Amino acid sequence: MSEQVHHPLFARLWPRVARQLDRSGGTDHRRELVAGLEGRVIEIGAGEGSNFAHYPTTVTDVLAVEPEAHLRRLAEQRAARLDGRIRVVDGVAERLPAESDSFDAAVVSLVLCSVRDQPAALEEIRRVLRPGGRLRFFEHVAAPPATAHRWLQQLLDSTLWPQVAGGCHTGRDTLANIRRSGLRLTQLERLRFPATRLPVPTSPHIRGEALV
């Protein structure tokens, strides 16, 4: 399987979308996502580094893995403007460039929708976390079964969406895969984001924590 992630158009659009989402409440979700973390953290699919500024001072260092070249450059620039705790590297979730049992926490936000092999990515996350380590996640997920929303997600995922949105799928059952991964779910919040009056295809989200 190719490990290349090359989405030049999406990579140039995503920072604008991310900024818009952050203005609509995303910043608060990012802050919550990393609140209370300590020690060594691996962030997977870091994008342009929108979570970087929110890591608490109890985090000693962050290995930020980003496979898309343009986004990785933006993340490197952002990390360079911060306090030296964040190192940005190339790599994919399905084969993390990290030793086993080497992190206290792993962070994913809006990434498991896009990886090529979600079970493999979760297995890798488990591998690099130390015993008792924690995965923090903020992800958009499948709408409830047998709803118009779910049907729309299935239609989009089998047609244009993954091509225009950098490999993203609107309706993955990420929660089921986290449960199947052997990680122990300890916190789960379901939310609609962005909280617009009319739902958008990606509005069902989950945020939470799972332990090794």
Ligand SMILES: C[S@@+](CC[C@H](N)C(=O)[O-])C[C@H]1O[C@@H](n2cnc3c(N)ncnc32)[C@H](O)[C@@H]1O
């Ligand atoms: C929607 S963006 C989210 C970026 C960032 N996590 C955030 O919260 O703004 C999806 C990210 O996943 C990355 N990605 C796609 N496939 C990946 C893979 N197989 N492994 C790791 N990251 C991947 C993309 O390059 C992109 O940075």
